[in-house]
Amino acid sequence: TSGLADPTAVAEIFLVEGDIQKAFVLDGVLTLVDAAHIIQHLDEEKPEGVINEAVRQLALADRILLNKCDLVDGPTLQEVQTRISAINAGAPIRRTVNSMTDMEFLMGIQAFSLDHASDIRGDLLRGSLNHRHDDRVGSVCLDVVGDVDKAEFDAWLQSLLRSRGSDIFRCKGVLAVSGFAHQYVFQGIHSVLSIASHRPWASDEERRCKLIFIGKELDKHDLVNGFMDCKLPVWSCE
Incomplete structure (x- = not known):
């Protein structure tokens, strides 16, 4: 994505339109970031209820190209990367000059495949649980051992997405x-x-649930409590 582009509407089509799914594959959302100017865009004041477009693009990204790294010093570059990770903890970030990178980073992302959706890294989950930042947009991750009741979970998630x-x-x-x-x-x-x-x-794999939510003004405690209401107790044989 670049400029004022919002990939949401296009991406949604690939999740709901069966004919399009048969003919095309959405590989992922790639966001190109100007390292020299992104912070001023992230800090732009918006009217109440309006999401900063730069923040939205970062939140939706599956891969991020952090470009123009030659135009900023080391501390600024680290601050930029920290701000990006606070918004979207799950997207790999590649530092570039003149947007030069290998094609493997750009292609074959398979962000909407089942394998990718099930691959939520443990280090990401652990980092998010202890992370705090002031931005309205960020990530909330859960990693819980045990099973959920499918009917309870479906009802909770659908209610959450409706509201x-x-x-x-x-x-x-x-x-x-x-x-x-x-x-x-x-x-x-x-x-x-x-x-x-x-x-x-x-047979030797621990059954557990891993979830990640990226969005605006997410309440971690509400998400955890709602999910735990769907979870079955883990019984010990001791």
């Missing part, structure tokens, strides 16, 4: 569902949601 869908830019997760041998994977853009059965849990 807060405009504020939740991206969400995805992998679930251990009680009574099912396969992983369940979900991903969404605003209120548009896709849920599918994925691979079986391995």
Whole structure:
């Protein structure tokens, strides 16, 4: 994305239009960032209820090219990268000059595939749990051992997206569902949601649920409490 582009409407089509899904694949959202000017755009004051477009583009990104790195000093570059990670903790950032990078970073992202949606890194989850920042847009991650009740989870997530869908830019997760041998994977853009059965849990694999939400004014405690109401207790044999 660049300029005033908002990829949300285009990306949503790939989640809901069956004919388009048969003919095309949405590989991912790539956002190009001007390292020399991004902070002033992130700090722009917007009217109440209006999301900063630069923040929205970063929040929706699957990969980020941090360009013009030769025009800023080291501390400024680190501040820029820290600000970006505070908004979108899950998107890899590649520093570039003149947007030069290898094609492997740009292509084959498969951000909307089941394998990618189920691949939520442990270091990302641990980092998000302890992260605090002042921006209205950020990431909330959950990593919980045990199973969820599918009906309870479906009802909670659908209710959440109905009431807060405009504020939740991206969400995805992998679930251990009680009574099912396969992983369940979900991903969404605003209120548009896709849920599918994925691979079986391995016999020596710990069943757990991993989720990430990226959006505006997310309340971590509300998300955790809502999710935990869907979770079944983990019984000990001791």
